Amino acid sequence: MSTRTLTLVLATGALLAGCGGQIGQNNAPAQSGSGTAPSNKNLELVVGVKNEPFYTSMQCGAEAAAKQAGYTLNTQAPDEFDPTMQGPIVTALGAKKPAALLIAPTDDKTMAPQMKQIKDMGVKIIEVDTALQDTSVAASSISSDNTQGGQLAAQTMAKLNNGKTGSVLVLDTKPGTSTTAARAKGFEEELKKVAPNLKSIGIQFTDNEPAVAAQKVTAAVSSTPDLIGVFATNLNSGEGAATGLRSAGKVGQVQLIGFDASPSEVEGLRSGAFQALIAQDPATIGKAGVEQAVAAIEGKPTQRNISAPLIALTKQDMDTKSEFFYKTKC
Structure with a gap:
């Protein structure tokens, strides 16, 4: 972690x-x-x-x-x-x-x-x-600015892995969703620039279902021995990815960056299931x-x-930026 x-x-x-x-x-x-x-x-x-x-x-x-x-x-x-x-x-x-x-x-x-x-x-x-x-x-x-958000996630992934070589999985929601598509594209394009040591194994769709995201992650862990990172483009995909890594015993070994800051993602960041969150407002x-x-x-x-605005949250600074945590009721 x-x-x-x-x-x-x-x-x-x-x-x-x-x-x-x-x-x-x-x-x-x-x-x-x-x-x-x-x-x-x-x-x-x-x-x-x-x-x-x-x-x-x-x-x-x-x-x-x-x-x-x-x-x-x-x-x-x-x-x-x-x-x-x-x-x-x-x-x-x-x-x-x-x-x-x-x-x-x-x-x-x-x-x-x-x-x-x-x-x-x-x-x-x-x-x-x-x-x-x-x-x-x-x-x-x-x-x-979802393209910028994807770029921010790629920059964060590069820093988390600190020069290590490996593969990265990108989880999108559904084809035709403008926001998550821009995040995925921005991430992949920026990753090539800032981290040539990291290789994307492609974008996979989750139907915006956490259970599907979990399945995609466990399958990637099995098929890609050098999997080193996962970028999930929204909160459902992020929550599912955390579940998948937990099931595979890879929490902390595979760097997980989520997009959004739902209560479960915030708790996951605090516990170490996530290494960073790209929070919206x-x-x-x-x-x-x-x-x-x-x-x-x-x-x-x-x-x-x-x-x-968008901002990157980590375990170290999350509580100073709690205004970016999402709500479950008004």
Whole structure:
């Protein structure tokens, strides 16, 4: 297990370069509208999956911002991170016609028709965390700079292994998930630059299921004797990877870097199951999403792309950065 302190915070400039803006900035051209107070102050937040701490933390930030702005916010989520489950939720919003829909689309193509349908009803669309490939649908898109997050994970993996030679496994969720795909790509590209001694054995998909991630890791341990690291691109994959390494008796021998900071991942970091976590700031994403939604509704300027901060956590510094730990309730 590593005791190396890795305090790697993404710089503001890097965030700006990656996604075109930073939380708190608002410099895009104004949307059409009178700027008068609207009569409809109902917001809908549709997140990726129920009972996931990342989305709960996002909901908490969004609820606080909505209350402060004098709006109401209702949150819905599918039982699984699956567009066939999320799509009907969005379609049903046509009967409610909220002023704005904040959404983490579960597929960057499949969710486009439902989101366009709601937009055509006059509902403002704000993307939070994930995004469509079609950039014409949403007025604003708020997320972490996921490519930079993958790069940060690769830099951290290189430092953890400190010149050792070996193989690394990358765990992604589902094809078509924009955020995790960017993390995986950023990791693999950066690893080639900063750690030529480490070789990626490729990206494997987990269906966003911890049990599948655990199976992938135990299989990799068996088939790849020199496996030295695992990068898991989201919390479910990270939790599953920790289980897989535990089952294989490889905890601490294979360096595990997770993305996100769920309660179980934070506990895993404390116990040594994880060597580092790349934490997002979902509450800030939710807050910024509401701010952009209100601006769009009221005909004020909105910003098309906004980046939220990322930070690397280790056992040594985690308690000084506890504001990045995800919540299970507001």
